[in-house]
Amino acid sequence: DIQMTQSPSSVSASVGDRVTITCRASQGISSWLAWYQQKPGKAPKLLIYAASSLQSGVPSRFSGSTSGTDFTLTISSLQPEDFATYYCQQANSFPLTFGGGTKVEIE
Amino acid sequence: EVQLVESGGGLVKPGGSLRLSCAASGFTFSSFGMNWVRQAPGKGLEWVSSITSGSSYIYYADSVRGRFTISRDDAKNSLSLQMNSLRVEDTAVYYCARVVVVAGQTYWFFDLWGRGTLVTVSS
Numbered sequence: 001d002i003q004m005t006q007s008p009s010s011v012s013a014s015v016g017d018r019v020t021i022t023c024r025a026s027q028g029i030s031s032w033l034a035w036y037q038q039k040p041g042k043a044p045k046l047l048i049y050a051a052s053s054l055q056s057g058v059p060s061r062f063s064g065s066t067s068g069t070d071f072t073l074t075i076s077s078l079q080p081e082d083f084a085t086y087y088c089q090q091a092n093s094f095p096l097t098f099g100g101g102t103k104v105e106i107e
Numbered sequence: 108e109v110q111l112v113e114s115g116g117g118l119v120k121p122g123g124s125l126r127l128s129c130a131a132s133g134f135t136f137s138s139f140g141m142n143w144v145r146q147a148p149g150k151g152l153e154w155v156s157s158i159t160s161g162s163s164y165i166y167y168a169d170s171v172r173g174r175f176t177i178s179r180d181d182a183k184n185s186l187s188l189q190m191n192s193l194r195v196e197d198t199a200v201y202y203c204a205r206v207v208v209v210a211g212q213t214y215w216f217f218d219l220w221g222r223g224t225l226v227t228v229s230s
Contacts, residue, residue, distance in 0.1 A: 034216040036152075043220035044144075044152065049207055055218065087152055091215035094166040096142075096154040 002026050002090050006099030012107040019075040021102045023088035028069055032092040035064055035073045038101075039084045047086075048073065078104070109133035109219060111203045116224030123193050123228070129186040129203030129221055137161075137181035140206040140213055143188050145199035146223075155201070156188065157215065171197075193228045200225050 003026035013019050023033065031051035036044040046055045048064035051071060061076045075082055083106055088099040115127040129141070143155040156177040157166045165177055176189040186203055201224050204217035 032214075036217075038152075043202055043222055044217070045220075046207070046216060046218045049214060049216040049218075089152070089154075089216065094157070094215075095168050096157070096215055098152040098154065101151045 001095055002029060002092060002097055004088055004090055004097050004099040006088055006102055008102060009100065010103040010105060012105050013078050014107045015078055015080055017078045017107075019078050019082075019104060021073045021086055021088075021104075023071045023073075023099045025069040025071070025090055025092075029090045029092035031066060032090055033064075033066070033071045034089045034091065035062075036087045036089065037082075037084045038087065044087065075104075111205065111219055111221035113201065113203050113221040113224040116201065116226045118227045118229065119193055120230050121193060121195055121228055124189070124191045125193065125226060127188040127190065127201055127203075127224060127226070129188075131184045131186065131203075131205075134205075134219075136179075136184040139208060140215070141177075141179060141186045142204045142206065142215075142217060143177060143186075144202045144204050144217065144220075145197075145226075146202070147196075147199040150199075153199070157206075158186070159213070190226070193226075195228050198226060198228045 005024045033051045035048040038044040051066045052064045065072045085103045112130045140159045142157045174192045203221040205219040207214040207216045207218045
C-alpha cells in the first residue's frame, strides 16, 4: 500500500500569511494526488486534483505542485474561511490512501 | 441540483449488520465511478470501497474486505454499502463520493460528496 505522510500536522497562521503543506508518498505516484479541505461537521471539498489542477470554483490562492514524491499545497494569502483541516489523497493505485491531515489554525 | 444524500446509518451492536444507501441526483449517475469514504470520530479520512461505472470493477480496503459489499443500481441512481459483522472500529461517518471525470477519463479523486451518515457500533 502507498503511505501518504503529511506535514505539519498543524500550523498556526494569520490572515494574509502564506501557508505551505507537504505530502510525501512512500513510492512514486506520478501526479495522481488530490488535496481536500474539510471544515468541522462538513464533508471534504476537493481543491486540487492531478497534483496541480485547480477544481472549478476554488479560489486561485490555492495551488499545488510536485517534486518527485513530494507534493505541496500552497495557500498564497490565508483568508478567514481557509481555517480548516487539509488532506492529501493518492489515486495512483488501490487501496486509495489519504494523508493524516493538517489543521490550519488561527495564530 | 447535483447532490448525493446518504441514509441508513444508526446504532448497531458488534457483529450486527447495516445497509447504507446513497441517492444521487442532478447528474448521469451511470457514467461515474462511486465510492465510500469514512471518518471515525476525531480522526482522518479512510477510503472504504469503490465501484466503477457499469460495476465492472470493485475494490475494498483490507479492513472491510469480506465483511462489506458495495453495489449500485443505475436505474434507481443509487449506491449501497452492505455492512456485516460490524466491529466497534467501524464506527464512523460514512460518506458517499463521486469520482472526477475529465474528457471521459476517470480519475479516482472525489469531486462530489454527500453530507455523510453516522454508523455507531456499540454494545
